[in-house]
Amino acid sequence: MSLQCLISRTRRFLANTYQRSFFAPFRITPSVAVAWRMSASRAVIAALTPFVKAEEEYRRHLTKHNGSGITEEFAKNICNEHFRLTSHLAQLERMPSPPRPVRRLRTATEYLQQAFEQQGIEYHDLTGQEYHEGRLDFENIAVAEIDPSLTKPKIVVCENPVIFLHGKLIQTARGIVARPP
Numbered sequence: 447m448s449l450q451c452l453i454s455r456t457r458r459f460l461a462n463t464y465q466r467s468f469f470a471p472f473r474i475t476p477s478v479a480v481a482w483r484m485s486a487s488r489a490v491i492a493a494l495t496p497f498v499k500a501e502e503e504y505r506r507h508l509t510k511h512n513g514s515g516i517t518e519e520f521a522k523n524i525c526n527e528h529f530r531l532t533s534h535l536a537q538l539e540r541m542p543s544p545p546r547p548v549r550r551l552r553t554a555t556e557y558l559q560q561a562f563e564q565q566g567i568e569y570h571d572l573t574g575q576e577y578h579e580g581r582l583d584f585e586n587i588a589v590a591e592i593d594p595s596l597t598k599p600k601i602v603v604c605e606n607p608v609i610f611l612h613g614k615l616i617q618t619a620r621g622i623v624a625r626p627p
Contacts (some may be wrong), residue, residue, distance in 0.1 A: 516565055518616045522609055525617075526557055526571040529607045533571075566612040570619070573604040577623045583608045584619045593624040600624050 534554050538548045562568070572584055577599040584601065591602065604621040 516567065516611065520610055521567050521611045522617050523611045525562070525567060526606060528555065528562075529569060529571065531555060564625070568610040569607040570605050571607050572601050572619045572621065574599050577601050583615060584621065586623050587620045588622045591622065591624040592627055594627050596624060596626040598626065 531551075535548060535552055535555065538550070539545055577584065577586070587605065590599070591601075593600075600623065601619075601621050602624040604619055606617065608615070608619040608621045609617040
């Protein structure tokens with residue numbers, strides 16, 4: 447609906463409303479009609495201002511959160527829960543004959559992983575990777591285990607995954623490192 451149409455409908459509505467409240471009929475003269483149009487357009491602009499401000503606030507919110515509307519806290523929470531779910535599913539899949547719902551859940555978690563990638567969220571389980579003291583994406587949380595079969599330190603348990611939002615590191619992984627003797 448155009449602004450002119452909205453103004454004319456508003457003018458007709460108000461004229462009919464005021465006509466009922468006055469005892470004598472009245473008409474809007476052309477000079478009054480111009481002033482009426484200006485005041486009606488001001489009223490429409492005043493009515494639309496909160497929506498414009500809300501849209502501007504939403505756009506600022508999007509730019510603040512990397513253009514996706516996803517906050518770092520939300521990305522951390524959803525990735526940590528997805529990581530726990532996939533870890534538990536992996537344990538269930540190791541059973542001799544996993545039940546059918548486990549396979550369905552695995553498919554659902556894969557779809558979620560694709561949705562994360564579309565939104566610019568990545569997370570990685572660092573279990574099995576080599577560890578060195580200067581590594582910035584991993585925090586060792588326990589006393590290192592000694593494993594005679596290793597030649598280099600290795601991450602054996604990952605409690606939390608490393609998480610990236612649009613390529614920016616937002617959470618370091620935490621876990622346990624096994625060391626050679």
